[in-house]
Amino acid sequence: MFQLADFSVSFGTATALRRATLDIRQGDRLGIVGESGSGKTMLALALMGMAPDAAKIGGRLTIDGQDMTHASERTWQQMRARRVAMIFQEPMSALNPLRRIGDTMMEPLIVHEGLSRAQAQARVLALFEEVGIPDPAARLRMFPHELSGGQRQRVLIALALACNPALLIADEPTTALDANVALRITDLLVRLARERGMALVFITHDLAAVARTTKDIVVMYGGDMIERGPTAQVLAAPAHPYTQGLLAARPDPTVPPRDATGKRRRLPTLPGTVPPLAALPQGCRFSGRCSVELPQCAGTRPTDHAVDPDRSAACHLLGAAP
Amino acid sequence: MWYFIFRRTAGFVATLFVVSAVVFSVMNILPGDPALTILGLDATDDALAALREQLGLNQPVLARYVSWVWNALQGDFGISHSFRVPVSELIAERLPMTVSLAVAGMIFTLVIALSLGIGAAARHRKVGDWGVMFISQIGIAVPAFWLSMLLVLLFAVKLRWLPPGGFAGWSDPVAAMRSLVLPTIALGVVQSAVLARVTRSSALEVMRQDFVRTARASGLSRRRVLWRHVLPNALVPIVTIVGMQFAALVTGTIVIENVFYLPGLGRLIFQSISNRDLPTVQALVMLFAAIVVTANFVVDLLYVVIDPRLKART
Numbered sequence: 001m002f003q004l005a006d007f008s009v010s011f012g013t014a015t016a017l018r019r020a021t022l023d024i025r026q027g028d029r030l031g032i033v034g035e036s037g038s039g040k041t042m043l044a045l046a047l048m049g050m051a052p053d054a055a056k057i058g059g060r061l062t063i064d065g066q067d068m069t070h071a072s073e074r075t076w077q078q079m080r081a082r083r084v085a086m087i088f089q090e091p092m093s094a095l096n097p098l099r100r101i102g103d104t105m106m107e108p109l110i111v112h113e114g115l116s117r118a119q120a121q122a123r124v125l126a127l128f129e130e131v132g133i134p135d136p137a138a139r140l141r142m143f144p145h146e147l148s149g150g151q152r153q154r155v156l157i158a159l160a161l162a163c164n165p166a167l168l169i170a171d172e173p174t175t176a177l178d179a180n181v182a183l184r185i186t187d188l189l190v191r192l193a194r195e196r197g198m199a200l201v202f203i204t205h206d207l208a209a210v211a212r213t214t215k216d217i218v219v220m221y222g223g224d225m226i227e228r229g230p231t232a233q234v235l236a237a238p239a240h241p242y243t244q245g246l247l248a249a250r251p252d253p254t255v256p257p258r259d260a261t262g263k264r265r266r267l268p269t270l271p272g273t274v275p276p277l278a279a280l281p282q283g284c285r286f287s288g289r290c291s292v293e294l295p296q297c298a299g300t301r302p303t304d305h306a307v308d309p310d311r312s313a314a315c316h317l318l319g320a321a322p
Numbered sequence: 323m324w325y326f327i328f329r330r331t332a333g334f335v336a337t338l339f340v341v342s343a344v345v346f347s348v349m350n351i352l353p354g355d356p357a358l359t360i361l362g363l364d365a366t367d368d369a370l371a372a373l374r375e376q377l378g379l380n381q382p383v384l385a386r387y388v389s390w391v392w393n394a395l396q397g398d399f400g401i402s403h404s405f406r407v408p409v410s411e412l413i414a415e416r417l418p419m420t421v422s423l424a425v426a427g428m429i430f431t432l433v434i435a436l437s438l439g440i441g442a443a444a445r446h447r448k449v450g451d452w453g454v455m456f457i458s459q460i461g462i463a464v465p466a467f468w469l470s471m472l473l474v475l476l477f478a479v480k481l482r483w484l485p486p487g488g489f490a491g492w493s494d495p496v497a498a499m500r501s502l503v504l505p506t507i508a509l510g511v512v513q514s515a516v517l518a519r520v521t522r523s524s525a526l527e528v529m530r531q532d533f534v535r536t537a538r539a540s541g542l543s544r545r546r547v548l549w550r551h552v553l554p555n556a557l558v559p560i561v562t563i564v565g566m567q568f569a570a571l572v573t574g575t576i577v578i579e580n581v582f583y584l585p586g587l588g589r590l591i592f593q594s595i596s597n598r599d600l601p602t603v604q605a606l607v608m609l610f611a612a613i614v615v616t617a618n619f620v621v622d623l624l625y626v627v628i629d630p631r632l633k634a635r636t
Contacts, residue, residue, distance in 0.1 A: 048539055073544065080541035088539075093532040097631060098554050107550075108540040143630045159540065 001026060001166055001199065002047060002084070007059035007069075009042050009051055014277035016042040018223045018285075018301075019059065024167060024199050029190065031210035031231055032203045033246075034220035037274050040203045043220070044169045047201070048086050049076035081108050085160035089172040091152040095144035101155055102140030108162050127158040131188060150181035154188070161192065167199040168192075174209060186213050207250060211235055219243050222274060222285030224301075229311030239313040242286045245270040284316065292317060323626060323633045334619040341611045342394075346387050349604045359598045360403050390604075399605035404597035409605045412590060419489055419586035420575050423509065426502050427571045430510035431517055432564070438514070439521025440548055446526060454518060461515025466574060470508040470581040477504060487583040505582045509574050513567045520563045524556035531555070557628050565621030569614035 002024040009017040017039045024030060032040045045051050046061065049071060061069045063083055068075070088094045096104055105127070106120035115123065121140070128136035131154045144152060153173060160168055170189055174182035186202075190213050193200040202213050210217055210231060217234050219227040219242065227240040238244045248268045259265050272289040281287045287297035294316045305318035357373040358365065374380055378389070393400070399409035442454035478486035485501045492498045528534065529552055537547045576588035583589075587606060594602035626632050 050535070050538060077541045077543055080539055082541065086539045088532060088536060090532050094536045096533045096537065096551050096555065098629060099551075108542065111546070112541055145631050156536065159536070163541070 001064055003060075003062045004046075005060045005062075007046065007061055008057070009039075009046055010056045010058070011052075011054055011277075015223050015280070016055070016277060017046065020225055022218070022225070024201065026166065026199055027193075027197055028199045028201075028216065029193055029214045030199070030201050031214035031217040032201060032220060033205060033207065033210055033217060035205060035274055037222075037277070038220040039223035040220050041171055042223075044086060044171045044201065044203055047084055047167070047169060048080060049073075081112055081160075081163040081165060083165055084167045084169065085163070085165035086169040086171060087153070087156045087160050087173050089175050091149050091156055091173075091176060094156055095152060097144055099143070100140065101142050101144065101147070105140070105155070105159055105162065108159070112163050123162070124158070127161055128155075131155075131158045131161070131192070133158070149177050150185065153177060153181075153185055157185075157188065157192070161196075164196070165198065167201065169201045169203065171203045172205070173202075174204070174206070182209070183212075189213060207235065207247065219246070222280045223277070224285045224314060226286065226315070227311075227313040228304075229308065233308065233311060239307045239311070239318060240286075240315050241290050241292060241317070242270075243313075245291070284314070326626065326632075327623065330619060330622045334615065337615050338612060339391075341615060342391055342608060343387070345604060345608045345611060346390060349600055349607075350383060350386075352600075354598055356403060356598070356600050394605070394608070400601035402594070402599055402602045404594065404599040404602070409602050412602060413587065413605065413609065416586050416590050418492065419584055420572070420579070420588060422492070422498070422502060423505055423575050423578065423584065423586060424568070424571045426506040427509040427513070427574070428564075428568055430506050431514040431567060431571070434510070434514040435517030435521055436553070436560075438518040440525055440553060442518070442522040443525035443529060443552070444544065444548055446529075451522075454522065458515040458518045461511050461518075464511065466508050466512060467577050467581055469511060470504070470578060473504045473508055474582075487581075489582075489584045489586075501582075501584075505578050505584060508581070509571060509578045513571060513574075517560070517563055517567060521556065521560055524559045525552050528552045528555040554628065558625060561621055561624050561628065565617045568617040572613050572617075573610055 002022070004020050004022040006019045006021060007017065008015060008019055020039075020043060022030075022043075032043060034040045042051065042055075046057070049068065051057060057069060059069070060067065063079060068079065071079075095101070102121065102124060105124040106115075106117065109115045109120040109123055110117070124140065125136045128139060133139055133151060133154050139147070139151075139155070144155075147155065157173075168189070173189065174185050177185060186209050189200060189202065192198065200213070202210065204210055214231045217228065217231040218225050219234070219238075219240065221242050227234060227238065227243050234243065235247065238247055245268075249270060251267055255265065257265060270289060275281075275288075281298050282301070283299045284290070284297045284302050287293060290297065296316055300316070302314045302316045302319065304312040304314050306312050307318065355370075356377060357370045357379065361369055361373060378386060381389075390400075397410050399413070401407070402409050402412055405412055438454045438458070442451045445451045474486045477484045484503050485497075486504075487501070489501050490497060525548070534547060534551060537551045538544070542550075575584075575586060576591060578584070579586045579588035580592055587609070591603065591606040591610075593599075594606065
């Protein structure tokens with residue numbers, strides 16, 4: 001349904017997203033993993049046609065076979081909410097503070113589907129029921145500040161689902177929430193995707209959440225998609241040095257926090273930090289921080305190499321070894 | 323919330339009393355003997371003394387203040403020295419003129435400023451935005467009396483589209499509106515230029531917030547997002563300025579009414595000052611001050627209407 005081919009987003013000389021290729025089908029549950037600045041949010045915004053005005057877009061984006069690469073704002077308005085919807089990171093600030101929840105919820109239904117207020121309200125109540133909001137009728141009259149963070153995120157999910165989108169993008173939906181609330185929200189997203197046959201793109205830096213929610217995973221670094229495959233396999237045996245480093249940096253509960261001499265163990269970390277977009281290496285974006293360095297790494301962009309029939313990684317190491 | 327409203331109302335009443343005391347004191351400190359002004363330089367001492375007695379000028383200051391306030395509360399501001407009629411009649415006669423002008427100026431300001439301000443914010447850092455910023459800069463810099471004269475020269479003298487001045491009341495609504503057009507523009511241009519800039523920057527601030535992205539992600543048009551989501555959230559600073567501007571518009575009528583020969587309160591206060599007509603001046607200054615204080619009071623109450631979060635906090 002949604003296809004990206006060699007899709008790039010750049011600002012002047014800085015490339016936020018480089019030649020991304022992606023194919024999202026009905027029922028897919030795809031995790032996008034990466035650090036801040038890896039391009040994962042830009043990818044999500046691009047799928048919504050909401051890349052900043054200053055962005056230069058290259059490549060091709062098609063939705064249901066329709067070329068949307070340079071589609072007008074009006075065309076995108078028809079796509080948003082009905083074909084692709086999105087929930088955002090900050091449930092606290094993502095709702096208009098001056099509007100009652102009911103008015104915010106009913107607006108897209110009235111605008112897009114031409115429902116009357118009564119019809120829209122009935123739909124909203126059903127949606128609230130579906131996403132597990134208790135006492136839905138009372139919530140309609142409330143203002144956002146009267147709800148908890150978890151409740152607000154459920155409202156935002158209901159809002160995104162209002163016009164039955166084929167694809168739901170969740171951009172770090174749980175980062176701002178308590179751990180136990182976050183768990184319930186991720187489980188809710190999976191349940192909704194299954195029940196509605198809706199594709200889900202789950203963007204996060206939380207590997208545990210990805211493991212729970214998604215079937216497939218794409219790892220991003222510096223605007224490149226560097227590794228992809230079924231979530232379980234990639235997390236069990238990562239092929240790209242960056243993914244390996246990312247997994248090694250997770251705290252392991254089976255390792256005691258102090259070693260034999262009583263010194264505190266330090267978590268393994270990736271050396272260095274992500275360079276600013278404009279200063280990324282031209283070749284492999286990870287060169288310079290990588291534990292292995294081949295002569296071609298800094299200058300030549302690695303292509304995708306198959307690891308398994310349905311797995312690939314963009315790393316020169318995989319090309320070198322037959 | 324009720325406590326908030328009660329507190330603001332109490333503050334409003336207290337402010338009005340302080341204002342009345344200040345107005346009264348200032349008027350009494352002014353040099354000049356009202357009796358002398360009324361009777362002229364040739365008056366005999368006996369006549370002056372009798373008139374002072376009749377006007378109550380021999381009573382202690384405090385007693386005169388109390389009786390002024392007490393009478394004013396009942397709508398009695400004394401007799402005008404120069405017009406020889408009750409001041410309240412003078413005010414009642416001219417109030418509709420000034421209110422019409424101030425309200426027209428306010429509507430003009432709001433319509434122009436909100437559309438320019440929101441329009442500029444929507445075209446941030448593009449030609450439209452720069453254009454609005456440039457025009458509003460000029461609008462702020464132009465003095466109202468000078469603009470009035472230019473408008474009269476162009477539209478009344480040269481093109482003869484509109485009357486150069488005067489106002490014959492609302493009995494003929496078309497003529498009334500026609501005579502209000504130029505004064506309204508002259509009065510509103512500066513205010514709308516200021517307000518357009520406030521609206522623009524306030525809207526730009528709101529547009530950065532997350533819920534605007536949510537609204538766009540719901541497939542709402544830019545227009546709808548701007549007017550239904552951004553503008554209401556940008557209103558708090560806008561309403562603050564509008565409150566101050568309403569006061570500025572009311573006092574601005576003094577200049578505009580004199581330039582366009584409009585029979586309103588602004589012209590009346592100008593004439594009364596020239597005639598040293600103390601009761602009239604005092605009543606009018608008090609009235610203008612009361613309008614300013616009321617505008618601020620209304621703004622305070624509007625905050626609660628605009629932002630439901632304030633209800634919980636206050």
